[in-house]
Amino acid sequence: MxxxxxxxxxxxxxxxxxxxxxxxxxxxxxxxxxxxxxxxxxxxxxxxxxxxxxxxxxxxxxxxxxxxxxxxxxxxxxxxxxxxxxxxxxxxxxxxxxxxxxxxxxxxxxxxxxxxxxxxxxxxxxxAVNLDIPGEDLPKVQHYYKDPHFFAMQKVVVVGSSNSAIDVALETYRKGAEVTLVVRGDEISHRVKYWVRPDIINRIKEGSIKAYFNSNLKAIRQTEVDIDTPEGTLTTPNDFVMAMTGxxxxxxxxxxxxxxxxxxxxxxxxxxxxxxxxxxxxxxxxxxxxxxxxxxxxxxxxxxxxxxxxxxxxxxxxxxx
Structure with missing residues (x-):
């Protein structure tokens, strides 16, 4: 024994x-x-x-x-x-x-x-913590991230504002992805690594990465997604969803x-x-x-x-x- x-x-x-x-x-x-x-x-x-x-x-x-x-x-x-x-x-x-x-x-x-x-x-x-929204079971939705090259020249929605989400957003953007960031709160999390947080804030300010704050992903379809924003529901073209929700x-x-x-x-x-x-x-x-x-x-x-x-x-x- x-x-x-x-x-x-x-x-x-x-x-x-x-x-x-x-x-x-x-x-x-x-x-x-x-x-x-x-x-x-x-x-x-x-x-x-x-x-x-x-x-x-x-x-x-x-x-x-x-x-x-x-x-x-x-x-x-x-x-x-x-x-x-x-x-x-x-x-x-x-x-x-x-x-x-x-x-x-x-x-x-x-x-x-x-x-x-x-x-x-x-x-x-x-x-993984699920989003519990329609379309989350589609193959294009991923909760785990390995390498940014995979997303080159693709339209990528990243859900979340902590370290994993921000790393995905910045790295895929720098490999040629068109990145949209969906954040439930009103700012990027202060838990984000101190040398990374200014980078994502500046990329959002200059418009290189689109960001929707106080927003949630509402539905996912094969070629598009719905984002629930303070201004109403936005439908945008999409190839991949990276649900970095923890x-x-x-x-x-x-x-x-x-x-x-x-x-x-x-x-x-x-x-x-x-x-x-x-x-x-x-x-x-x-x-x-x-x-x-x-x-x-x-x-x-x-x-x-x-x-x-x-x-x-x-x-x-x-x-x-």
């Missing part, structure tokens, strides 16, 4: 593995996709807001050429951390069921595991596993000092702790969860001895 089964092979899952390894605990990390799957699916041109020091895990230095690492540098760092420390990570293996008696029985797409404790580090990037944890999965979530923002119930949930011996780490508040936790401020959780597990084991 394992001491710990870690669900999620992202940076925080790896951090939990490093801490468990140092504590001499037996563990396995299960990841349904590739290593650091969410980071892999980030835009190819992405630069992190955080500095490399704040993305470090396990006290292992993250050395980069510039102050803010790129997606490629982050993938290299976390891969080298995992491989050089010989962490037991099973990739492309999805957890399908968790049963709790005196211990935990975890069934996956490939095997069954017995573990005394579970740490869930599944993040929030796998479930993402959320898999709440249905968490509830199926037995976690209690709040009624309003679906925040899981857990002990803030140990990260243990309503299920004894089952812990949460990373962004998944925030429910719908996905801006609450990041790599840099949730790295400490690994220490909190493993220290609690070790303390319980010592008390039993």
């Amino acid at each position: 394992l001491d710990i089964l870690i669900i999620g092979g992202g940076p925080i899952g790896i951090a939990c593995g490093l801490k468990a390894q140092k504590a001499g605990l037996s563990f396995v990390i299960i990841e349904k996709g590739c290593l650091v799957n969410s980071l892999y699916n980030y835009p190819a041109t992405m630069t992190f807001f955080s500095t490399s020091e704040k993305l470090e895990i396990g006290g292992i230095p993250f050395v980069t050429i510039s102050n803010k690492p790129t997606r490629a540098e982050a993938l290299e760092y976390y891969r080298r951390v995992a491989t050089s420390n010989h962490l037991p990570i099973n990739l492309f293996e999805e957890v399908t069921a968790i049963e709790h008696t005196d211990s935990y029985t975890v069934t996956t797409s490939k095997a069954t595991y017995e573990a005394k404790h579970i740490i869930i580090c599944t993040g929030f990037y796998d479930v 993402y959320k944890p898999n709440f249905d999965q968490l509830k199926k596993w037995g976690l209690i979530l709040s009624d309003d923002k679906f925040i899981p119930q857990y002990n803030a000092e140990t990260m243990e949930t309503n299920l004894p011996g089952l812990y949460l780490a990373g962004v998944v702790c925030g429910g719908l508040d996905t801006h609450l936790w990041f790599i840099e401020n949730s790295r400490i969860h690994a220490d909190m959780i493993v220290d609690d597990i070790v303390a319980k084991r010592n008390n039993q001895d």
Whole structure:
């Protein structure tokens, strides 16, 4: 029987593995996709807001050429951390069921595991927040963005005003797309990276990117979209819609596993000092702790969860001895 089964092979899952390894605990990390799957699916041109020091895990230095690492540098760092420390990570293996008696029985797409404790580090990037409007199921509508070249010479509507939406708008515009930005609020979000926000504001002012504030996308059709603006409904030609409306944890999965979530923002119930949930011996780490508040936790401020959780597990084991 394992001491710990870690669900999620992202940076925080790896951090939990490093801490468990140092504590001499037996563990396995299960990841349904590739290593650091969410980071892999980030835009190819992405630069992190955080500095490399704040993305470090396990006290292992993250050395980069510039102050803010790129997606490629982050993938290299976390891969080298995992491989050089010989962490037991099973990739492309999805957890399908968790049963709790005196211990935990975890069934996956490939095997069954017995573990005394579970740490869930599944993040929030796998479930997109839908617009819930007609036409959203058309193939031209995308919630994930990879590379701007794909949109060259196309009419692109970008929905949103946070970092992901603004990156899409600016990058596709610079590859030759005709970009229309639809923003629910009355300005570009102040969460946008400080070196990017002036750029998008100036592109809007000069008319290079059309922007509709206090507006919502109302309907999507094959060759056009309807935008609900303060001046009324506008219909405009369109080739692609990039709905950068955010993402959320898999709440249905968490509830199926037995976690209690709040009624309003679906925040899981857990002990803030140990990260243990309503299920004894089952812990949460990373962004998944925030429910719908996905801006609450990041790599840099949730790295400490690994220490909190493993220290609690070790303390319980010592008390039993």
